[in-house]
Amino acid sequence: YNYFNWDCLLQFVKCATGSGSSLIHVVRKDEDIYSPILRKLFNESHHIFVGLQTIREDLPSKNKKPQFVSISKSYRSVIRACMEELQQVVSILLAIELIWNLCEVLFIDAVPAGSLLLHLLDWVRLHKADVDEKAREVLQSESPVEHHGYWDVPGSIHTLTEFDVKWRHWHEEVDRCLQDKSFASNVHLELICKILVGDEDTLLEHKELLSTWYHFLVTRLLFAHPTIKPTELHYYAQSCMAMFLDSRSAPETLDSILLAAFDFDIHQVIKDCSIALNNWWFVAHLTDLLDHCKLLQSHNLHFGSNLREFLLLEYASGLFNHHSLWQLAVDYFDHCPEFGRVYLELHIERVPLDTERKALKVLRICEQRQMPEQVRSICKIMAKRALRNNRLGSALSWSIRAKDAAFATLISERFLQDYCTRGTFSDLDLIDNLGPAMLLSDRLTFLVKYHEFHKLYGEKCFTEAAKLLLSLITAKIAPRSFWMTLLTDALPLLEQKEVSQTHPHLSLGLYDLTVICVFWSFQEEDIELTKVELLRLALARNLAKAIVKEGTVDA
Amino acid sequence: MFVARSIAADHKDLIHDVSYDFHGRRMATCSSDQSVKVWDKSENGEWHCTASWKTHSGSVWRVTWAHPEFGQVLASCSFDRTAAVWEEIVGESNDKQRGQSHWIKRTTLVDSRTSVTDVKFAPKHMGLMLTTCSADGVVRIYEAPDVMNLSQWSLQHEISCKLSCSCISWNPSSSRAHPPMIAVGSDDSNVTYGGKVQIYEYNENTRKYAKAETLMTVTDAVHDIAFAPNLGRSFHVLAIATKDVRIFKLVPMRKESTSTGPTKFEVQIVAQFDNHNSQVWRVSWNITSTLLASSGDDGCVRLWKANYMDNWKCTGILKGDGSPLTGSSGQPTAMSTVVGSSVQTSQSVLNGTSAGRAWLLVSSTQACVA
Secondary structure (H helix, E strand, C coil): CEEECCCCCCEEEEEECCCCCCEEEEEECCHHHCCHHHHHHHHHHHHHHHHHHCCCCCCCHHHHHHHHHHHHHHHHHHHHHHHHHHHHHHHHHHHHHHHHHHHHHHHHCCCCCCHHHHHHHHHHHHHHHHHCHHHHHHHHHHCHHHHCHHHHHHHHCCCHHHHHHHHHHHHHHHHHHHHCCCCCCCHHHHHHHHHHCCCHHHHHHCHHHCCCHHHHHHHHHHHHCCCCCHHHHHHHHHHHHHHHCCCCCCCCHHHHHHHHHHCCCHHHHHHHHHHHCCCHHHHHHHHHHHHHCCCCCCCCCCCCCCHHHHHHHHHHHHHCCCCCCHHHHHHHHHCCCCCHHHHHHHHHCCCCCCCHHHHHHHHHHHHHCCCHHHHHHHHHHHHHHHHHCCCHHHHHHHHHHCCCHHHHHHHHHHHHHHHHHHCCCCCHHHHHCCHHHHHHCHHHHHHHHHHHHHHHHHCCCHHHHHHHHHHHHHCCCCCHHHHHHHHHHHHHHHHCHHHHHHCHHHHHHHHHHHHHHHHHHHHCCCCCHHHHHHHHHHHHHHHHHHHHHHHHHHC | CCCEEEEECCCCCCEEEEEECCCCCEEEEEECCCEEEEEEECCCCCEEEEEEEECCCCCEEEEEECCHHHCCEEEEEECCCCEEEEEEECCCHHHHHCCCCEEEEEEEECCCCCCEEEEEECCHHHCCEEEEEECCCEEEEEECCCCCCCCCCEEEEEEECCCCEEEEEECCCCCCCCCCEEEEEECCCCCCCCCCEEEEEEECCCCEEEEEEEECCCCCCCCEEEECCCCCCCCEEEEEECCCEEEEEEEECCCCCCCCCCCCEEEEEEEEECCCCCCEEEEEECCCCCEEEEEECCCCEEEEEECCCCCEEEEEEECCCCCECCCCCCCCCCCCCCCCCCCCCCCCCCECCCCCEEEEECCCCCCCCC
């Protein structure tokens, strides 16, 4: 690769050479990595920095030192503030990952008895791993969770019933040993055995190792009810939570949500999450997935045909406020069958059309979805804006795209006025390349053709030019106000040998029309007498030549 | 999170109205100091005053933007018995550098004999139409037949409401199933005519507006009225600011083929909230009609949202300085950061009309499902 143009700016160009492909890659620093929290860091530290620079140099160091310390503390306080914000974000993410994971196990994967407990074990362990590395180490050393080699057996060799029988047999044996005080001599061994049989009191004595009631729940189930069925979960969840938590403290929101999940009350989970969590993101995406799994009952409602659509509409509507995320929202609306389309229509027409590029992006979205009214409206807004800023070419192309004949006519008039005052056309490329779009309005067609006339004249194709001029007048697309200009253009043509001598019919045709125009022009108020005189002179001379020529040819 | 920005509006007297433009990037304020100010939002979110000029010879009650398809156009109405239409002129280059623009008056509408209390543009699918209402109870509908010529307006309709009018709202629905419809609110103290909200509907056959409905249950002075965006529904939703916040549903009843009169409606009250515990002055919908904002004499802005069972509840309260209300009995308190927000910034609620300052609801969050 050849690197060049590297400098301190954010862009550099990388050229790939060799292997037959010559590609240019433009690499730009991703500005979106500057998340809001880091931006806060930059903003706040900027203030501190500027303050630091203003500390007077001439102060003695013993005066400056306290200020330097204070500034140092300010920097650190900004770092801590950002940390706190990030931690808040992280803890919310942890909570929603915990809830989602449980929903996946219970609802989406719908794990049956037997492997249910394995999945719950994984769930708890994953959460613990996320939260507390140290506690996990401690747990691992004490907890028999790691010593469940016999767990490998049920899935592979025994059926659930066979396992259940064997397990109960084993459980009774351990229980009997405990009753017999067989392990009384060894406190640790006895403790382990008590844990192994799922003795609640023993487990609760080691509460500090089980940081949460649901960890307690899974542990208890592991040792006391390993073959638990999904439908039995809620009973144990309730009792474990009651046993684990202080009777004084009310369950936190997270606890209620998890309890609702253990209850298999999906709607309650969604409802509680909607209230508790600060964004629609979680409930919208989870509910959508649950709906695809056909786990939601449908209600027929006004706001969205069902809960899934309601939440998706809310989430996507929120995205539309963001200057770039709004594009994501489009896909969400696309998949809301009842109200998605109308929501999209309402939102998309309000997207500020800051730049042409953004306007084109919005248009593409509307065109892809057959939203002709929105397309027309956006193009009209852009055309109007261009006209206000006197960018006639831009205004014209937007009004063509809007299929707005009236506006195209207006802009064509402006072009023609410009020509009259300045003698030249602007935006020639655009006018030349309109193709069939020029037929949108008569005035526009005239503009294009009139420019074509000038081009032909400039290229000295006088015959073609004359023919075109003639057709412009006969086809009646030339505006009356422009006839004088056209006649003035006709003047030199009437003088051209090529026209008068080789195409006398043409010349005569021109003559006919110019006569009519001249007679007409006498009725108009503001005529330029010199022009009319010139015309009469030219007409007379031309007519003479033509008559002579005609006579000669005919004869 | 509600992000409240305080803008020192520098109006020398009470501010009576605030209006966002269609895209939420521009704002107009009007005041008893007889002037209108236009504000532009820069890329970094700051609002700058780009124009300030005297518009009337009396207090300016309302100001409103035309749809951007018609260009940069404002209308204002005043105690001086007139309404005016203004258009922005692209200025000289040194003006642009200073961030200033100029607005020129295109027309003055002088038909009213009394204070003009509200001015609104009709929905754009009706063309360029302007509507005013006055203290003498007349609603006037003007049209500019040539949208390129804002100096020519013709008075198309005069509707006599018999009650002093305070506010008007057009039904934004462009559905062919819905003829043009306008709601008029009255702050008249007359008790003979009970209902203070009237609905007028355009009749294709008579080419006139006829009264379709009077909301008889609204007997107190009405300060503001707002149709909700339609969303393709067959029925209409109307919010009213009176001694409380009320939301009505108007369900068109099936018309017999021989019927030539206006549509008959079944009127249902959807919600009624007296939480402001005082006069409610403004109501404003978001663009999908899922959120309603109201402001009242208690100095608070309240947000109302329907859950997916169509039950309306208060979803947020802001004090006059934009901070959330805490510790209020049984009401939801501070809202938290969300990804995006549901209230489009193109809706504004005027709150706190103390001299010279306008507190604006800039962005907001969503609410609960419950």
